[in-house]
Amino acid sequence: MNVRTLVTGYRDTLVHRLGKLVSIKSVEGKPYPDAPFGLAPKAALETALNMLREDRFKTVNLDNYCGYAEYGQGDQVIGIIGHLDVVPASREDGWNTDPFCMTEKDGVLYGRGVSDDKGAIVASMIALNVLRDLQVPVNKRIRLIMGCNEETGSRCLKHYVEKEGHVDFGFTPDGSFPGVHGEKGMISAVYRSENSRLLDIYGGSAKNIVCPRCTVKTMRNCYSSKKLADFFNNNSIEYSVEELEDGDVITVYGKAAHASTPELGINAISWLLVGLKEAGIQDPFVDFYCSRFGLATDGSGLNIKLADEFGELTLSNGIISMSQDGIIQGTTDIRFPVTMTAKAVLKAMALKMEDAGGSVEIVNTVEPLFFPMDSQLVSSLFDAYSEVTGDTIHRPETIGGGTYAKSIHNTIAFGCAFPGKDYHIHDANEWVGIDELLLQAEIYVHALIKLLEIE
Numbered sequence: 001m002n003v004r005t006l007v008t009g010y011r012d013t014l015v016h017r018l019g020k021l022v023s024i025k026s027v028e029g030k031p032y033p034d035a036p037f038g039l040a041p042k043a044a045l046e047t048a049l050n051m052l053r054e055d056r057f058k059t060v061n062l063d064n065y066c067g068y069a070e071y072g073q074g075d076q077v078i079g080i081i082g083h084l085d086v087v088p089a090s091r092e093d094g095w096n097t098d099p100f101c102m103t104e105k106d107g108v109l110y111g112r113g114v115s116d117d118k119g120a121i122v123a124s125m126i127a128l129n130v131l132r133d134l135q136v137p138v139n140k141r142i143r144l145i146m147g148c149n150e151e152t153g154s155r156c157l158k159h160y161v162e163k164e165g166h167v168d169f170g171f172t173p174d175g176s177f178p179g180v181h182g183e184k185g186m187i188s189a190v191y192r193s194e195n196s197r198l199l200d201i202y203g204g205s206a207k208n209i210v211c212p213r214c215t216v217k218t219m220r221n222c223y224s225s226k227k228l229a230d231f232f233n234n235n236s237i238e239y240s241v242e243e244l245e246d247g248d249v250i251t252v253y254g255k256a257a258h259a260s261t262p263e264l265g266i267n268a269i270s271w272l273l274v275g276l277k278e279a280g281i282q283d284p285f286v287d288f289y290c291s292r293f294g295l296a297t298d299g300s301g302l303n304i305k306l307a308d309e310f311g312e313l314t315l316s317n318g319i320i321s322m323s324q325d326g327i328i329q330g331t332t333d334i335r336f337p338v339t340m341t342a343k344a345v346l347k348a349m350a351l352k353m354e355d356a357g358g359s360v361e362i363v364n365t366v367e368p369l370f371f372p373m374d375s376q377l378v379s380s381l382f383d384a385y386s387e388v389t390g391d392t393i394h395r396p397e398t399i400g401g402g403t404y405a406k407s408i409h410n411t412i413a414f415g416c417a418f419p420g421k422d423y424h425i426h427d428a429n430e431w432v433g434i435d436e437l438l439l440q441a442e443i444y445v446h447a448l449i450k451l452l453e454i455e
């Protein structure tokens with residue numbers, strides 16, 4: 001029998017299992033001694049492992065951080081690495097259905113996790129079953145690894161690596177087809193200033209989101225109101241000014257975007273401070289900010305406008321605040337090209353870190369992930385995808401975000417999103433087509449066969 005026919009035979013199993021997993025509200029909760037991420041993620045893991053035991057696979061629970069099912073023998077391990085935890089959801093966020101009661105309409109499933117990532121886990125379960133049905137020779141151990149903490153820190157996968165080591169070939173069904181062969185490196189930084197006449201400044205709520213709204217309080221008459229208004233109006237920037245006795249309160253309304261694509265947002269901090277400078281304010285911090293960041297999202301102010309054939313460095317400022325004693329602090333999120341190292345980027349930046357108006361300090365760095373297109377891993381997965389779907393237009397891509405793949409060696413993201421589709425992941429009305437999950441399972445069967453064939 002061919003793979004497609006075998007996969008289709010599991011259609012009801014797939015829908016039934018996914019419904020069961022979606023009904024467990026596996027958002028991170030209060031930790032208990034044997035439930036590091038709360039009781040619901042633990043329940044989701046136990047349920048998924050039970051399903052795989054019913055399928056007669058060997059299963060292992062690693063302290064309720066994560067668990068896996070294993071099929072085959074051999075020295076090498078092929079990992080499929082997904083997650084069972086989900087981000088919160090409630091009817092008030094605009095869901096048309098109960099997010100934790102999976103609903104089917106015209107072949108489409110709705111519910112939190114149907115796509116990210118419970119659907120992918122269930123599709124992977126089906127792939128394992130079909131692979132066994134096919135009785136292909138299995139010379140490696142195939143593990144379906146299921147974590148419980150991907151959304152809030154990936155401590156689950158760290159625990160897996162500590163206990164079981166890395167895998168020899170792996171993919172995480174938590175990105176997109178036909179695969180993500182590079183993920184940019186990251187530099188988290190803070191900038192600080194003790195040298196400002198601003199009376200207050202605050203904005204942003206997340207480090208990895210372009211600041212959508214920022215408010216500054218200045219002394220009266222320290223800038224030209226007309227120049228400020230002209231600057232904002234000429235650039236179609238939304239803003240408001242409140243004139244109080246002890247100063248002016250100015251707010252800029254920008255547009256949020258993910259820090260990996262800052263060019264899609266409007267950074268309220270940047271527009272507000274550049275606007276004040278244009279309007280003639282004399283302030284060492286404003287000068288510092290405008291020279292190091294300004295309106296650029298390419299790092300040019302810090303001397304790190306860098307790019308490789310796969311993409312450009314991006315820079316995004318998220319949160320800013322002023323402490324009681326007048327010290328300004330803000331967060332910066334830098335994503336650098338997949339073929340570069342953090343060391344090289346920091347070296348380019350070193351001379352630009354400090355002046356009288358402020359300083360930039362590095363908090364954390366994460367090296368990029370990169371596998372060449374012609375590596376065995378990338379080419380095997382891509383071939384499986386294009387042979388099953390017939391799609392030769394889309395190619396594996398590189399991204400600015402990070403997936404599980406950064407936490408375990410020899411692994412890239414592969415699926416579950418098909419090109420150009422928006423499944424409302426992390427949003428209201430998350431959905432997936434049943435046929436898409438079946439297609440995903442079929443691609444995974446072929447991908448596993450190709451990985452098994454590697455000598």
Ligand SMILES: [Zn+2]
Binds near residue numbers: 083116117150174
């Ligand atoms: Zn995910």
